[in-house]
Amino acid sequence: MKRPTMADIARRAGVTKAAVSFALNNRPGVSEPTRRRILAIAEELGWQPNSAARALSDGKAGAFGLVIDRPARTLGIEPFFMQLISGIQGELIRDATPLVLTMAEDQAAEIALYRSWWAQRRVDGVFLVDLQADDARVPVLEELGMPAVVIGAPVGTGRLPAVWSDDAAAVRTVLEHLAGLGHRRIARVGGPRRLRHTVIRTAAFEAFARELRVTSRIMEADYSGEQGAAATRALLADPEPPTAIVYDNDVMAVSGLTAAQALGLRVPADVSVVAWDDSALCELVHPSLTALSRDIAAYGARAARRLREAAGGLGLGDVQDTAPTLTVRGSVGAPRTVQ
Amino acid sequence: MKRPTMADIARRAGVTKAAVSFALNNRPGVSEPTRRRILAIAEELGWQPNSAARALSDGKAGAFGLVIDRPARTLGIEPFFMQLISGIQGELIRDATPLVLTMAEDQAAEIALYRSWWAQRRVDGVFLVDLQADDARVPVLEELGMPAVVIGAPVGTGRLPAVWSDDAAAVRTVLEHLAGLGHRRIARVGGPRRLRHTVIRTAAFEAFARELRVTSRIMEADYSGEQGAAATRALLADPEPPTAIVYDNDVMAVSGLTAAQALGLRVPADVSVVAWDDSALCELVHPSLTALSRDIAAYGARAARRLREAAGGLGLGDVQDTAPTLTVRGSVGAPRTVQ
Numbered sequence: 118m119k120r121p122t123m124a125d126i127a128r129r130a131g132v133t134k135a136a137v138s139f140a141l142n143n144r145p146g147v148s149e150p151t152r153r154r155i156l157a158i159a160e161e162l163g164w165q166p167n168s169a170a171r172a173l174s175d176g177k178a179g180a181f182g183l184v185i186d187r188p189a190r191t192l193g194i195e196p197f198f199m200q201l202i203s204g205i206q207g208e209l210i211r212d213a214t215p216l217v218l219t220m221a222e223d224q225a226a227e228i229a230l231y232r233s234w235w236a237q238r239r240v241d242g243v244f245l246v247d248l249q250a251d252d253a254r255v256p257v258l259e260e261l262g263m264p265a266v267v268i269g270a271p272v273g274t275g276r277l278p279a280v281w282s283d284d285a286a287a288v289r290t291v292l293e294h295l296a297g298l299g300h301r302r303i304a305r306v307g308g309p310r311r312l313r314h315t316v317i318r319t320a321a322f323e324a325f326a327r328e329l330r331v332t333s334r335i336m337e338a339d340y341s342g343e344q345g346a347a348a349t350r351a352l353l354a355d356p357e358p359p360t361a362i363v364y365d366n367d368v369m370a371v372s373g374l375t376a377a378q379a380l381g382l383r384v385p386a387d388v389s390v391v392a393w394d395d396s397a398l399c400e401l402v403h404p405s406l407t408a409l410s411r412d413i414a415a416y417g418a419r420a421a422r423r424l425r426e427a428a429g430g431l432g433l434g435d436v437q438d439t440a441p442t443l444t445v446r447g448s449v450g451a452p453r454t455v456q
Numbered sequence: 457m458k459r460p461t462m463a464d465i466a467r468r469a470g471v472t473k474a475a476v477s478f479a480l481n482n483r484p485g486v487s488e489p490t491r492r493r494i495l496a497i498a499e500e501l502g503w504q505p506n507s508a509a510r511a512l513s514d515g516k517a518g519a520f521g522l523v524i525d526r527p528a529r530t531l532g533i534e535p536f537f538m539q540l541i542s543g544i545q546g547e548l549i550r551d552a553t554p555l556v557l558t559m560a561e562d563q564a565a566e567i568a569l570y571r572s573w574w575a576q577r578r579v580d581g582v583f584l585v586d587l588q589a590d591d592a593r594v595p596v597l598e599e600l601g602m603p604a605v606v607i608g609a610p611v612g613t614g615r616l617p618a619v620w621s622d623d624a625a626a627v628r629t630v631l632e633h634l635a636g637l638g639h640r641r642i643a644r645v646g647g648p649r650r651l652r653h654t655v656i657r658t659a660a661f662e663a664f665a666r667e668l669r670v671t672s673r674i675m676e677a678d679y680s681g682e683q684g685a686a687a688t689r690a691l692l693a694d695p696e697p698p699t700a701i702v703y704d705n706d707v708m709a710v711s712g713l714t715a716a717q718a719l720g721l722r723v724p725a726d727v728s729v730v731a732w733d734d735s736a737l738c739e740l741v742h743p744s745l746t747a748l749s750r751d752i753a754a755y756g757a758r759a760a761r762r763l764r765e766a767a768g769g770l771g772l773g774d775v776q777d778t779a780p781t782l783t784v785r786g787s788v789g790a791p792r793t794v795q
Binding site for chain 1: 460502503504519521537538541542545546549552554555556557558559571572573575576578680681682707710711714717718736737739740741742
């Protein structure tokens, strides 16, 4: 079955295409009985306004975009993005706005996509994730005048509105919990240094560790299980190993737990494990992982509402989401030295 | 900066909009020097054809769609879909075709989306996943004449082309490997019965188990870690428990391994564990999981090529992808009875 057109409706109703256009666009030019007859036939045929025609008339694409430039292998295993996407979707579906999702090789490819999408009116705005120090995307989007919402801290985001949660407060929550149990040597396996939220977490970790008189050590990794396990083995090989390790994602925390257990260590008796961004993954393992929890889908929905407002031309400030809270499970306990 | 329009180019070049249109569409009506000047200005301004205008003129949306109707919580943790999406993307990016991704509550919502997308020319075709017995989407897509490619076995798929891999052959590979090691009681924790590939795997499992004179038992679960663990505990509580368990996804296999270990059982000495659809998840745990491996991204890319061909009006048959192979890791061994 071909998509029904105005011509099909005109033929069936025995009127001109102009009459159909008047009726469907609710403009004068046809009698009331004819308008009703045309609308009934349009409904019967399943006619809907062509999105291309509508885009030409109102200048809107009627879609938003999200470009992710992480390697697919890492991406596939980390629940964060699917949760975020499902939250964005759940909000956009309210007015039937599709999300155009693409993966890019790197930031240069991502920027080329933005230029092309905007010039071609493919999307009315984009979600920006994984902000970097001196992020090259921010000035390009500002120059294009393309509506965008940053999902992440409002630092170096120029005039773009950010939807963010307070990572420094979350770091404090974890360190206070561990220090309160008696931990004095706490390590962190962080994400890539080039990401802005890694930098924020690192600064907070070092500052609060000093404040709590705790010895801290930080290793950089790429969010993969391989690097999470390798960093864990390196930390535990130290003559004075940490008694607790905090991981920047759930995947590295699971592999760190496994690596510690494979070395014959008991979790949490010998070493405690904390994951950032709780997910079902944290409950797959034994002991299940203590983790920083937040409603990632709600975070995505909030960003989607902000982008809809930004695309509607509203001048906007940043939106702070609730800070993550600590979900305590079996992987954290007091260190043996104080047991 | 506003998107450059033909009017902007006309103003800058000091010509009419009609002249710009002639020049950009490579039609007669302007002199050669004027055409060259207009093209130079268009390039300088970063002008690109408006996707809406192009869609109106050639009737193409220039995008493909994918609707997934699994719960976000399960979806987020299973690497399969992100791998599949990244493979589809990797192929579509070659001609800059965006993928429109949406999650739907159920099949009825999914079908409503197809009708609306097709009527509005939002997409030129869709990928169909998670085929069910008597799938209601197939006749709707056939009736609409909407190009579609089924990602899954060509059973009950009507005239829609399918891209599939041989699940029955994969089941045989696993059972022959386990029976060869001496296993005589083999269980399977399968996915939901309403999914067509679950039915195919179940039939193959029962047939090959009979052929190999192995006692088989099958439990149904929903792909979540919770149900995978519960099914595992139920199987292992049997007076004659299985010595090997095969899981229909990696998430359930990881939680099954953890559940067995929490019961004090050793893997693989007391029970062997096999996962279907290998992923990085299988290597996060200890022992790492023996799994059925295939290149899911390549599978997605193959489906994308097929959909591009289908949308181009080619009449097409099904495409069989390579069957999964068994990647042997630490979670499988001989049962104690024959050690």
